[in-house]
Amino acid sequence: xxxxxxxKYRVGGMDCAACASKIETAVSRIPGVTEVGASFTAGxxxxxxxxxxxxxxxxAVKSLGYTVAADGATPPxxxxxxxDHADHDSGDSHLDIGDGxxxxxxxxxxxxxxxxxxxxxxxxxxxxxxxGHWAFLAALLVGLVPVGRxxxxxALAGTPFSIETLMTIAAIGAVIxxxxxxxxxxxLLFLVGExxxxxxxxxxxxxxxxxxxxxxxxxxxxxxxxxxxxxxxSLALNAIIMVRPGDRIAADGDIVEGQSAIDESPVTxxxxxxxxxxxxxxxxxxxxxxSVLNIRVTAxxxxxxxxxxxxxxxxxxxxxxxxxxxxDKFSTYYTPGVLVVGALVAIVPPLLFGQSWSEWVxxxxxxxxxxxxxxxxxxxxxxIAAALSAxxxxxxxxxxxxxxxxxxxxxxxxxxxxxxxxxGKPQVTDIxxxxxxxxxxxxxxxxxxxxxxxxxxxAVLARAKVDKVPVPPAAAAKAIAGxxxxxxxxxxxxxxxxxxxxxxxxxxxxELQATIDGFNDAGKTVSVLVVGTEIAGILAIRxxxxxxxxxxxxxxxxxxxxxxxxxxxxxxxxKAIGSKLGIDVRAGLLPEDKQRIVRxxxxxxxxxxxxxxxxxxxxxxxxxxxxxxxGGGTDVALETADAAVLHGxxxxxxxxxxxxxxxxxxxxxxxxxxxxxKVIFLLTTIIGVTGLWPAILADTGATVLVTLNAMRLLAWRxxxx
Numbered sequence: 051x052x053x054x055x056x057x058k059y060r061v062g063g064m065d066c067a068a069c070a071s072k073i074e075t076a077v078s079r080i081p082g083v084t085e086v087g088a089s090f091t092a093g094x095x096x097x098x099x100x101x102x103x104x105x106x107x108x109x110a111v112k113s114l115g116y117t118v119a120a121d122g123a124t125p126p127x128x129x130x131x132x133x134d135h136a137d138h139d140s141g142d143s144h145l146d147i148g149d150g151x152x153x154x155x156x157x158x159x160x161x162x163x164x165x166x167x168x169x170x171x172x173x174x175x176x177x178x179x180x181x182g183h184w185a186f187l188a189a190l191l192v193g194l195v196p197v198g199r200x201x202x203x204x205a206l207a208g209t210p211f212s213i214e215t216l217m218t219i220a221a222i223g224a225v226i227x228x229x230x231x232x233x234x235x236x237x238l239l240f241l242v243g244e245x246x247x248x249x250x251x252x253x254x255x256x257x258x259x260x261x262x263x264x265x266x267x268x269x270x271x272x273x274x275x276x277x278x279x280x281x282x283x284s285l286a287l288n289a290i291i292m293v294r295p296g297d298r299i300a301a302d303g304d305i306v307e308g309q310s311a312i313d314e315s316p317v318t319x320x321x322x323x324x325x326x327x328x329x330x331x332x333x334x335x336x337x338x339x340x341s342v343l344n345i346r347v348t349a350x351x352x353x354x355x356x357x358x359x360x361x362x363x364x365x366x367x368x369x370x371x372x373x374x375x376x377x378d379k380f381s382t383y384y385t386p387g388v389l390v391v392g393a394l395v396a397i398v399p400p401l402l403f404g405q406s407w408s409e410w411v412x413x414x415x416x417x418x419x420x421x422x423x424x425x426x427x428x429x430x431x432x433x434i435a436a437a438l439s440a441x442x443x444x445x446x447x448x449x450x451x452x453x454x455x456x457x458x459x460x461x462x463x464x465x466x467x468x469x470x471x472x473x474g475k476p477q478v479t480d481i482x483x484x485x486x487x488x489x490x491x492x493x494x495x496x497x498x499x500x501x502x503x504x505x506x507x508x509a510v511l512a513r514a515k516v517d518k519v520p521v522p523p524a525a526a527a528k529a530i531a532g533x534x535x536x537x538x539x540x541x542x543x544x545x546x547x548x549x550x551x552x553x554x555x556x557x558x559x560x561e562l563q564a565t566i567d568g569f570n571d572a573g574k575t576v577s578v579l580v581v582g583t584e585i586a587g588i589l590a591i592r593x594x595x596x597x598x599x600x601x602x603x604x605x606x607x608x609x610x611x612x613x614x615x616x617x618x619x620x621x622x623x624x625k626a627i628g629s630k631l632g633i634d635v636r637a638g639l640l641p642e643d644k645q646r647i648v649r650x651x652x653x654x655x656x657x658x659x660x661x662x663x664x665x666x667x668x669x670x671x672x673x674x675x676x677x678x679x680x681g682g683g684t685d686v687a688l689e690t691a692d693a694a695v696l697h698g699x700x701x702x703x704x705x706x707x708x709x710x711x712x713x714x715x716x717x718x719x720x721x722x723x724x725x726x727x728k729v730i731f732l733l734t735t736i737i738g739v740t741g742l743w744p745a746i747l748a749d750t751g752a753t754v755l756v757t758l759n760a761m762r763l764l765a766w767r768x769x770x771x
Contacts, residue, residue, distance in 0.1 A: 243750030388421030491587030573626030602700025
């Protein structure tokens, strides 16, 4: 048996969930296709099939009035017909609003033509009343013929109960009972509503496209003493690029020369530039503000931070949230139900109670229009698409609507320590001078550590740079295994070592030992500086909590979430950090221990989010209800997790939960608006207050309101931002 193939396509013209549903139904009926998933928000379709030719898929999609191209290609532009697939473009096709200005699309042209025809019919009716009916009928046909063709195509492809079907039946019925003017108005309002849906869908897609556009198209490649401009997509790993002040950085990389303030606001939303220097990481799409930098490329164009964000968000938009799946299922019964109710309203009163046929048929037709499910069906995916886009622009990646919905239910967050609650880089926290100034102690220690790549050495050198102390040269510097490093600085024999090794060369007083013990109890590593045979000072080093760690934990607690630290680090260090942050600690854990504890918490009724950044966190990330990878983490952690905090802020974990709550609140508002307006107009139609065009206006209005409400989420920001 041939192995199933998964192919991704770009589909032009999907404006709402109903469009995606029709395409899924049509393509799923092709022999050899086993699974189809279309996303109107991403404008994509994934097909699992057994070597089905593209022509068969193209034919099924095109018959519904949409365009399709393999992923990596672009669906035909608004008014262009590609050379190799000239028959893509059909007279009444939906075309992707995102492919060009909305006013140039065929949908806009059709709406304009229908509007002009309706105005002309009105004028003709005023001047030559006897042919006014025929003028309105002609205006109706301008808009109804394309809609009717789509209704027939949808029915033949397996979707008989579509919005186009309801519209066609209502319009034809209105003509039969003599309401031609209203029928023409209704069709125009329907086309306007579709156009607005397209604009909104285009906005959702544009928010992700704008993220991809942050990365410049070219880069300055350094080759020896020369630089030349090359396409950014051609940059290879380890290539060196030059970035001038004011330029956007073209690739993820590490600074190898220069120091500058980097404006990361286009990617993170943070307003204050960060100072970066040699060895620091920079991201594609950020802006170099101060001076020239040389950067070594660490990720290709297809795998840089922005590309990964776009890819993950598109994948997330393609997966349906539980609420969206429920509404999709509900709408499959809802639309036929509307047809039945409309028919009963039209037939029962005249047939059983002797009421006027024209009056009740009119009301039945109005109910068909009121029942259009567009606003209801779009209520969830529009909100989720906007939320996923807003989160991505602020460094919060969520792999699907299901994850976004579930986050609001989290009751327990289990955090790793190193690299998650802390920076993952040891820092010199305390310097104690004994007979010498603190600056001199740091200067001598830095002299010995120059050239070393040991984390503790890097911490000493970093502190010396921050404090701007001189670093004299050291002669005959050498590492002494298990003890420390020694050498001559300014003619003096200097030794930087552990307390036990230092005690072999110099006397540690009880007072000094008490100080060392105090630092150790606080989870700090102590290095003792010995000059000659005398102790000159001590340095305490610890991987400190992130700047926002305490605020992040407090935000989680304020949201009613319990926090615990799960770490493989030693208990003394872990408890010192935990005490500083005010959280419970489980220390000395292996990867399987973290996974076991997560499952124990779940067994006690907790909904657990596990946050980590390393390979050792992967089992627990997979076991948790929601796994969250911390920024800068390993690829394994990012792949295993359900979500990722790209920029390493602990506050962003609470931000994710807040985004989930905001999104679900938005969805329920949308559902209330769409159903509430339907109920109101259903009642007013039955009692004779409203008719056909107010009914479709209500549906169009509800769709616009729901979409605009969902788009508000694009402006969402974390509380920290």
